[in-house]
Amino acid sequence: MDWKAIANAPWIWFAGFVQAVIGVGQAWYFLRLATRLLGKHGGYQRKDVWAIVRGAIITAFGPIMAEIFVMMALIIAISPAYAWQREGVGVGSVFTELVQVSNAAVGAGQEFGSPSFNMVGFATAMVVVNVSCIGWSLGAAFFTRYLAKARDKIARGDPRFLAVISVASTLGIFGYYAANEMKKGGGRPTAVIAGAVLSAFLFKLADWLKVPRLKEWALGIAMFGGMYIAHLLGS
Amino acid sequence: MSPGNEGFVDIAAEPFEKEYLDPVHRVGFWTSIAISVAMFLPALLLYLIYGAFAPWAAILAGMGLALTYAVPFFIIEPISYYPVYGDAGNYMSMTTGNVSNLRLPCAAVAQAVAGVPEGTRKGAAIAAVGIAVSVIIGVAGVFLGSLAGGWIVTLFPKWLTDAFKIYLLPAVWGAVFGQFALRGPVYAIPAVIIAGVPLLLGWKAYLVIPVAVFGTILVAWALYRWRNIAPRVG
Numbered sequence: 001m002d003w004k005a006i007a008n009a010p011w012i013w014f015a016g017f018v019q020a021v022i023g024v025g026q027a028w029y030f031l032r033l034a035t036r037l038l039g040k041h042g043g044y045q046r047k048d049v050w051a052i053v054r055g056a057i058i059t060a061f062g063p064i065m066a067e068i069f070v071m072m073a074l075i076i077a078i079s080p081a082y083a084w085q086r087e088g089v090g091v092g093s094v095f096t097e098l099v100q101v102s103n104a105a106v107g108a109g110q111e112f113g114s115p116s117f118n119m120v121g122f123a124t125a126m127v128v129v130n131v132s133c134i135g136w137s138l139g140a141a142f143f144t145r146y147l148a149k150a151r152d153k154i155a156r157g158d159p160r161f162l163a164v165i166s167v168a169s170t171l172g173i174f175g176y177y178a179a180n181e182m183k184k185g186g187g188r189p190t191a192v193i194a195g196a197v198l199s200a201f202l203f204k205l206a207d208w209l210k211v212p213r214l215k216e217w218a219l220g221i222a223m224f225g226g227m228y229i230a231h232l233l234g235s
Numbered sequence: 236m237s238p239g240n241e242g243f244v245d246i247a248a249e250p251f252e253k254e255y256l257d258p259v260h261r262v263g264f265w266t267s268i269a270i271s272v273a274m275f276l277p278a279l280l281l282y283l284i285y286g287a288f289a290p291w292a293a294i295l296a297g298m299g300l301a302l303t304y305a306v307p308f309f310i311i312e313p314i315s316y317y318p319v320y321g322d323a324g325n326y327m328s329m330t331t332g333n334v335s336n337l338r339l340p341c342a343a344v345a346q347a348v349a350g351v352p353e354g355t356r357k358g359a360a361i362a363a364v365g366i367a368v369s370v371i372i373g374v375a376g377v378f379l380g381s382l383a384g385g386w387i388v389t390l391f392p393k394w395l396t397d398a399f400k401i402y403l404l405p406a407v408w409g410a411v412f413g414q415f416a417l418r419g420p421v422y423a424i425p426a427v428i429i430a431g432v433p434l435l436l437g438w439k440a441y442l443v444i445p446v447a448v449f450g451t452i453l454v455a456w457a458l459y460r461w462r463n464i465a466p467r468v469g
Binding site for chain 2: 001006009011012014015018019020022023024025026027028029030031033034035036037038040041042043044048049051052053054055056057058059060062063064065066067068069071075080081083084085087088089100103104105106107108109119120122123124125126127128129130131132133134135136137138139140141142143144145147148150151159160161162163164165166167168169170171172173174175176177178179180181182183186187188189191192193194195196197198199200203204212215216218219222223224225226227228230231234
């Protein structure tokens, strides 16, 4: 049987559903727990929580659409069911998925995307791409409870220094991603700079105008605005 | 609206730990284990239904290559992201992926909308709400995307799909960077320089990311230690 047909058969949709049920169940439980805590001990009313949810939905829209577009490469190269199984709740990022499939193919002595890739290559990929990412989930299971202790030990109970660590580490991560895109050239530096300027401006504008609801939209508008400006100036 | 940074009052430690953290760790542990086990399901089903199983030599060689790429990130990512999204955020992010491009921006916006600083108990609970929402709608979106396949792409003009593929991600990095640059403007330029120099030298990502994170923290620590400069806490 052709590996492409097997790669879109019900078994792989089913495997994706099992993962999705666990992932969504976990998220739903944490959502309930966090909203209950915020309502009971944080002084948040239902409308406040809804504003947070709305902000997250607006922000998630762009990256999810981008994920779906990039996923098309997986759908074409392998199958829709494979894209669902790996990207629904699959630990890995859509951007690194094809790299890992290629690594698996090399392990099987084949080249992904060439006629040499066959059932052996696909079976190897199914083991390698799925099992190689359990380091993240097992790490979460066994080490999450120690992350707070490590952070508090570094900050030594000083809330100002805790804020220093949080903001500096986030700027460090996104400084890396931003610099990495800028290095690639083309319209990408424009997208980074336009996204950054728009986002900073919109968050500041929300404070100036005293319209906190604008913050729900700020990151979403900045993402699409940055993308559109880069399209206009970069091509 | 929720309390702003001025006069910020955090959730008391005891209810946070008993009513939130304890169940988060209990459920987070078992769901993370369940996801880890479920990762073996595709290979198992492929073997049980079609009798297809990869040769061990191919698996070991492929795993070697894949883990060379992934192992540094098993350690770097949770340590780097944890200060922003907390315990529940870590369980969800490390079991569902797409952290930097989806989970972290949603956590950051949730905290900004609530006017709550990251690194606090309230900030952690709010980040959990943002990330949980991103997981639920992300799974729904990916399912629809998988079902609809190429049809969705045909609905959009080519320039738009190209723009999504090439420019959306850089715009996401820029947008989140811009948001946090407001919280710590003095760290912004050092952060880009600290990441940019090793990138220009051609270092691998698994080396550049810790250098960028811990280098920026070091600069921020120095500014705090000797100039008493820190982001607003409340």
